[in-house]
Each structure stands twice: as C-alpha cells, then as structure tokens.
Amino acid sequence: NAGVTQTPKFRILKIGQSMTLQCTQDMNHNYMYWYRQDPGMGLKLIYYSVGAGITDKGEVPNGYNVSRSTTEDFPLRLELAAPSQTSVYFCASTYLGRDRGNTIYFGEGSWLTVV
Amino acid sequence: QKEVEQDPGPLSVPEGAIVSLNCTYSNSAFQYFMWYRQYSRKGPELLMYTYSSGNKEDGRFTAQVDKSSKYISLFIRDSQPSDSATYLCAMSETGANSKLTFGKGITLSVRP
Numbered sequence: 001n002a003g004v005t006q007t008p009k010f011r012i013l014k015i016g017q018s019m020t021l022q023c024t025q026d027m028n029h030n031y032m033y034w035y036r037q038d039p040g041m042g043l044k045l046i047y048y049s050v051g052a053g054i055t056d057k058g059e060v061p062n063g064y065n066v067s068r069s070t071t072e073d074f075p076l077r078l079e080l081a082a083p084s085q086t087s088v089y090f091c092a093s094t095y096l097g098r099d100r101g102n103t104i105y106f107g108e109g110s111w112l113t114v115v
Numbered sequence: 116q117k118e119v120e121q122d123p124g125p126l127s128v129p130e131g132a133i134v135s136l137n138c139t140y141s142n143s144a145f146q147y148f149m150w151y152r153q154y155s156r157k158g159p160e161l162l163m164y165t166y167s168s169g170n171k172e173d174g175r176f177t178a179q180v181d182k183s184s185k186y187i188s189l190f191i192r193d194s195q196p197s198d199s200a201t202y203l204c205a206m207s208e209t210g211a212n213s214k215l216t217f218g219k220g221i222t223l224s225v226r227p
Contacts, residue, residue, distance in 0.1 A: 004158075033214075042119070042203055042217030043159070058214065090158050104215070106158030 002026050006091050006107035013081045013114045021076040021110050023091030032074040033058075033092040033104070034066065043090065049074055050096070081114045088112070118142055121204055121218030129226050134191040138204035138218045141185065145206040145216075148180045150189045153201045153220065162202075163189065194225045 007022045025032065030051050035043040035058075045058030049068040063085055065077040074093075078085055088111050094104040121138045128134055136150075146167055151159035163178040165171045165187075171178045177190040187206075191198055204218040 040219060042121070042205075042219045043215070044217075045214055048214060092158075103161045103164075106160065108158050109156070 004091055004093050004105050004107035006089075006110050008110060009108070010111045011113070013078070013112065015081060015083065015114060017081050018077070018079050019081070019112075021078070021089055021091070021112075023074045023076065023107060024072050025074075025091075025093040025105070026072065027093060027095070027105065028071065029093035029095045029105075030071070031094050031096045032068065034064070034074070034076045035090045035092065035106075036060065036087040037090060037109075038087050046076065046089075078112075083114050086112060086114045119204065119206060119216050119218045122221055123219075124221035125224060126221055127224045127226060128194055130194060130196060132194050132225070134189075134194050134198070134223060134225075136189040136191075136202050136204075136221055136223070138187050138206075139185055140187075140206055140216075142206070142208070142216070143182075143185070144208045147207040147209070148178070148187050149205040149207075149215070150176075150178055151203045151205055151217075153203060155200075159203060191223075194223075196225045196227050199224050 004025045033048045034046040037043045044060045047066040049055045088109045091107040119140045148165045150163040152162045153159040165178045168182045175192045179188045201220045201222045203220040205215040
C-alpha cells in the first residue's frame with residue numbers, strides 16, 4: 001500500500017550542485033506531477049506528465065528537468081542548484097480518464113535546502 | 116490580482132467551534148473546486164471536491180461554491196483538535212485530477 005513514494009526526504013545542497021529527486025507510484029496512474037511549496041505559499045506546478053515519454057512544463061519550470069521513461073517513475077532533476085530552489089517538493093499522481101473527479105495522491109514531500 | 120486568493124491565517128478556535136474557510140478566484144473558467152488538508156510535514160490530501168456551483172456535505176465538513184461571486188467556502192462543524200492542519204483550496208478548469216491552481220493555505224489550530 002505504498003502510493004506515491006519520494007526520496008530523499010531531506011537534502012542540503014551547495015550552490016551549483018545538481019541532484020535528482022526520485023518519485024515512484026504503484027497505482028498504475030497515467031498522470032504525474034511535481035509541485036513545489038514555499039513557506040506560506042500554495043503549491044506551484046513545476047512539471048507534469050500525461051504518460052510514459054510525455055512531459056510538459058508547469059508554472060515554474062526554470063532550473064528543473066524531468067523524464068518519464070516508465071509509468072511508475074517521474075524523477076525531477078535540479079541542475080546548478082540556487083538558493084531560490086530551497087523549498088518543499090511534492091510529487092503527485094492520478095488516473096485521468098473520463099472521470100474528472102479522481103483524487104490526486106501526493107507523496108510526503110522532499111525538503112531541499114540550497115546553501 | 117492573484118488567480119486564487121485565500122484568507123490569511125493563522126486561525127485558532129476552541130474545540131467544538133464552527134470554522135469557516137474561504138477562497139476567492141478570478142478565473143471564470145474554473146469548474147472544479149477542491150479543499151486539501153495538509154498535516155505538518157506531510158503531503159496534501161483531498162478533503163472535499165465539488166463540481167460547479169452548489170453545496171456538498173461529508174460528515175462535519177461542508178463545501179460551498181458560488182461561481183457567480185467566484186467564492187468558495189469550507190465549513191467545519193464541531194471542530195476537533197485533530198482538525199488542526201493547513202487547509203488549501205485548489206481549483207481546476209478541466210478536472211479535480213488535472214492541473215490545479217492552489218491558494219496559499221490557512222493554518223487552523225483547534226484548542227482542546
């Protein structure tokens with residue numbers, strides 16, 4: 001009963017370093033999302049994917065890259081980390097078909113600090 | 116004007132109080148309206164979902180949508196300490212499970 005699993009939970013990066021946040025879901029969902037949440041702010045969409053091999057930009061994509069080689073996995077890559085990328089990152093997934101009311105399931109978040 | 120505005124917090128109420136949480140929005144194309152609850156250091160979880168205008172009730176929770184006023188509300192009756200969390204409104208043009216636009220969230224504390 002894993003749902004959406006994110007790793008790592010916490011990470012400290014130095015400015016200019018790169019890293020990948022991992023996300024995997026075991027619900028056979030076609031849609032996956034990456035959001036970031038800054039203190040006192042709502043969630044902002046970074047990237048999303050409608051299926052394996054298909055990704056698209058969200059509201060705040062700069063400084064990030066994604067790939068979706070399988071249905072289960074949707075890693076988020078941070079290149080040349082900057083202090084502005086200090087945030088909490090949430091991966092999410094859902095099945096989007098005819099029913100537009102299906103729930104989006106969120107992971108527990110990855111806390112990233114860039115110093 | 117931001118696309119989704121949510122009442123600023125934090126909000127502290129005594130146990131048993133009725134809580135009213137509100138959001139306004141500017142995009143008239145929004146048709147799906149959600150309330151998410153987020154406990155500390157956890158991911159958001161869907162609490163209520165409403166399509167178009169109207170009311171929806173689920174136990175102690177009632178969601179209201181007034182599309183003519185671009186205003187949505189979440190009411191919590193007989194609030195409990197376990198309701199202490201951050202509540203985020205979210206909206207979408209194309210589905211509750213599609214790209215969402217979130218409010219900033221309001222942190223609610225229910226005092227025993």
